[in-house]
Amino acid sequence: MGLVTITGTLATDETTARSMTSSFILDVINFTDTTQPVGTTYELLAGTTDSGSQYMWTVVENTGAQEAVVRVNTDGTNYTFFPLPGYAVILIPAAIWTQGGSAPVAVTDIRARALTGTSILRVIALFVA
Amino acid sequence: MANATLTLKIAGTVNDKTIAYTKTQTVDNVDTVIHRVGKATINSSLNTHVAPAGTQTPIAEQDHDIMLLANIDSRADVDFAITCSAGDLHIILEPGAFFIIQKADAGGNLNLSTTATTTTMVSTTSFDVGRYHLASGAAKFQMFGCYNYAS
Numbered sequence: 001m002g003l004v005t006i007t008g009t010l011a012t013d014e015t016t017a018r019s020m021t022s023s024f025i026l027d028v029i030n031f032t033d034t035t036q037p038v039g040t041t042y043e044l045l046a047g048t049t050d051s052g053s054q055y056m057w058t059v060v061e062n063t064g065a066q067e068a069v070v071r072v073n074t075d076g077t078n079y080t081f082f083p084l085p086g087y088a089v090i091l092i093p094a095a096i097w098t099q100g101g102s103a104p105v106a107v108t109d110i111r112a113r114a115l116t117g118t119s120i121l122r123v124i125a126l127f128v129a
Numbered sequence: 130m131a132n133a134t135l136t137l138k139i140a141g142t143v144n145d146k147t148i149a150y151t152k153t154q155t156v157d158n159v160d161t162v163i164h165r166v167g168k169a170t171i172n173s174s175l176n177t178h179v180a181p182a183g184t185q186t187p188i189a190e191q192d193h194d195i196m197l198l199a200n201i202d203s204r205a206d207v208d209f210a211i212t213c214s215a216g217d218l219h220i221i222l223e224p225g226a227f228f229i230i231q232k233a234d235a236g237g238n239l240n241l242s243t244t245a246t247t248t249t250m251v252s253t254t255s256f257d258v259g260r261y262h263l264a265s266g267a268a269k270f271q272m273f274g275c276y277n278y279a280s
Contacts, residue, residue, distance in 0.1 A: 004141030004148055008227045010197040010273050012162055014131040020164065020273035022199035024225030028143045033150075042245065059139065061152050067234050069248050080218060081240040083233035083250050089137050089152045090229050098241050099216035115248060124139065124150060 004028045004126060006057070008091070028126045029053055035063065035122045038112050042071055046125035047109035053127035055094035058110050061122040062088050068119035070112045072096065074105040084112065084121075094128060133159045133195055133275040135229065156195045159275040168267035169207055169258045192236050192252050196274035199227035205268035210257035215241040221261050230274075 004026045011019035030052060036045070046058050060070050065086035072080040078098050082090055095104035112121055132155055139150040200207040200222040209220045209228065218241060220228045230238050230253070237250025260268040 002141055002143035004139060004143065006226075007136075007138040007140075008197060008199070008229065009136045010133060010195065010275070011136075012131045012133050012159060012275060014162070018162060018164055018273075020197055020199065020271055022197070022201060022225055022227040022271070024223065024227075028141065031143050031146075031148060033148070059137065059150070059152075069233075069250075071245070071247075077243055079242055079245055079247065081242065081247055081250065083231050083237065083239075085231060085234055088154055088231050089135070090231060091137065091227070093220055093222070093226070093228065095221065097219045097221075101219070104219070104221045113248070124148070126139075 001027065001029050006091070026057060026126055026128050029129050030127045032123070032125045035120065037118050037120050038068065038114055039118055040113055040116065042111040042113045045110045045112055045121065045123045048106070048127070049109070051127045053129065054106050055128045056107065057094050057126045057128065058092040058107070059124040060084060060090050060092065060110065060112065062086055063120045063122055066117050066119045067115045068112050068121060069115065070110060072107055073109045073111070074107055130158045130160055132157050135195060135197070156275060158277050159194060160277050161275070163272065163274045165272045166201070166269070167258070168269050169260045192232055192276060193230055193238060193274040194232050194276045196230040196272070197227055198222070198230070199271045200224055200268070201271045202268040205266065206261040207268045207270050208259045208261040211239065211253055212255045212257065213239055213241070213251045213253050215251055
């Protein structure tokens, strides 16, 4: 186990520059850090099965120029999709909810595919208590 | 024309193994920036942040090139309800936690579907923000979005 700090900053270089920073700490019991290619069918990036945890925060980075789509699964019926342009990064919370829900549901697995060709994705899954 | 830069850092040690991750992403040609620091309503009611009719208040403009939503409160969870034509996505963030919205090359920021093979994205249409748990006292949040208004 151990503490992990996640910090995000979004800034502009306007004449009057603006920026926003936020930071939080997770109590992480285990993590994985992998890089893998994905083709044009959805492939598993990370999941809570066999992780020893029901919850994971996940970072997905597109290391190349080929755009990808990330699919988040909670209940096996309702999927949430996020675009991942070339060289972009997203941070997926441990739980979300969509239509018909009233409380957060744990993210069980995350999959992704390239829109065309192959995308190379780096995935850091932080399994939390 | 300005640029926007996102920096994501992860640092820590888990089971004697170090994580030291830094990623910087640059979004070119940003001409409009929205930046709002606010307090969400008490008792989990959601405040809608949409463009009033006939105005160009950009908080809910579609197709943000990149956006950061954060809970900057010290104790309350915040519910960010992101609405698009496919429905509502709720992100519950604990104090300090944040969420990143990207934009597809063809446009659109997310999608919700029961079809597992979906690849098309749709645009956001509004952002509702509220304190998640029933309790008195407002919860502070921050939203920072960048986009190219001309595109």
